[in-house]
Amino acid sequence: xxxxxxxxxxxxxxxxxxxxxxxxxxxxxxxxxxxxxxxxxxxxxxxxxxxxxxxxxxxxxxxxxxxxxxxxxxxxxxxxxxxxxxxxxxxxxxxxxxxxxxxxxxxxxxxxxxxxxxxxxxxxxxxxxxxxxxxxxxxxxxxxxxxxxxxxxxxxxxxxxxxxxxxxxxxxxxxxxxxxxxxxxxxxxxxx
Ligand code: AMP
Numbered sequence: 001x002x003x004x005x006x007x008x009x010x011x012x013x014x015x016x017x018x019x020x021x022x023x024x025x026x027x028x029x030x031x032x033x034x035x036x037x038x039x040x041x042x043x044x045x046x047x048x049x050x051x052x053x054x055x056x057x058x059x060x061x062x063x064x065x066x067x068x069x070x071x072x073x074x075x076x077x078x079x080x081x082x083x084x085x086x087x088x089x090x091x092x093x094x095x096x097x098x099x100x101x102x103x104x105x106x107x108x109x110x111x112x113x114x115x116x117x118x119x120x121x122x123x124x125x126x127x128x129x130x131x132x133x134x135x136x137x138x139x140x141x142x143x144x145x146x147x148x149x150x151x152x153x154x155x156x157x158x159x160x161x162x163x164x165x166x167x168x169x170x171x172x173x174x175x176x177x178x179x180x181x182x183x184x185x186x187x188x189x190x191x192x
Contacts, residue, residue, distance in 0.1 A: 001026075001080035001191065002105060004087070004096075006161060007113035008154040009147070010120035010127075011176045012183060016113070017084040019184050024191075025079040029071050031064045031086040036139075054140045056149030058088055058157060065095045072099055080108070088158045093165075110165040111190055113176030113183065121147060 003026075005013040017028040035053060038046035049059045068086055087093040100107055124147055128138035141150065165171040174186035 001108045003109040004083040005111055009150045010123040011113040011115045013084045017082045020082050026082050027078045028082045028084055030084040034067045056141050056146035058153050061091045093161055110170045112173040114173050115176040
């Protein structure tokens with residue numbers, strides 16, 4: 001079973017993906033995590049994307065599609081893939097469909113986590129403050145300025161995917177403002 005978790009930054013995609021990994025032996029494919037790993041390992045690609053990410057803009061479709069392709073081609077024995085933070089553009093959505101098709105796989109559910117902007121800003125700035133309080137550092141893009149650009153990128157480039165998957169009859173929406181356990185239960189109800 002392959003699923004997409006769709007929603008703006010701070011909607012809880014990563015949190016819910018981690019639960020599905022634990023509970024259903026699924027594999028989380030977060031392009032954000034992959035890009036951050038590329039940055040810390042100092043690869044050429046990491047250097048190219050660093051500034052773009054810090055500003056809160058989207059990196060090119062070509063780069064993220066390449067990262068996803070690499071992971072899908074690895075195969076392996078697991079409960080399916082959770083796409084977290086991918087696709088973020090219509091071109092990425094088309095590419096994902098083609099890739100899965102090529103590999104003889106399907107996309108089974110697209111789950112939209114519905115939230116509102118006030119909560120997102122609160123959650124993300126809270127996440128940054130928590131990271132610092134714990135003696136670590138906040139994500140470079142978890143600040144008010146980048147967040148505005150990330151939200152704008154979501155509405156301009158990613159939210160059209162809601163219509164796209166709705167038209168394909170694949171979209172299911174859950175209330176992302178509920179408690180973590182309740183959101184997990186809503187997702188479980190969709191997945192069956
Ligand atoms: P995330 O961890 O999903 O919030 O992603 C952090 C940042 O990585 C984003 O603000 C983008 O700069 C970049 N990024 C992650 N996934 C994608 C994607 N699918 N397409 C383009 N850029 C992405």
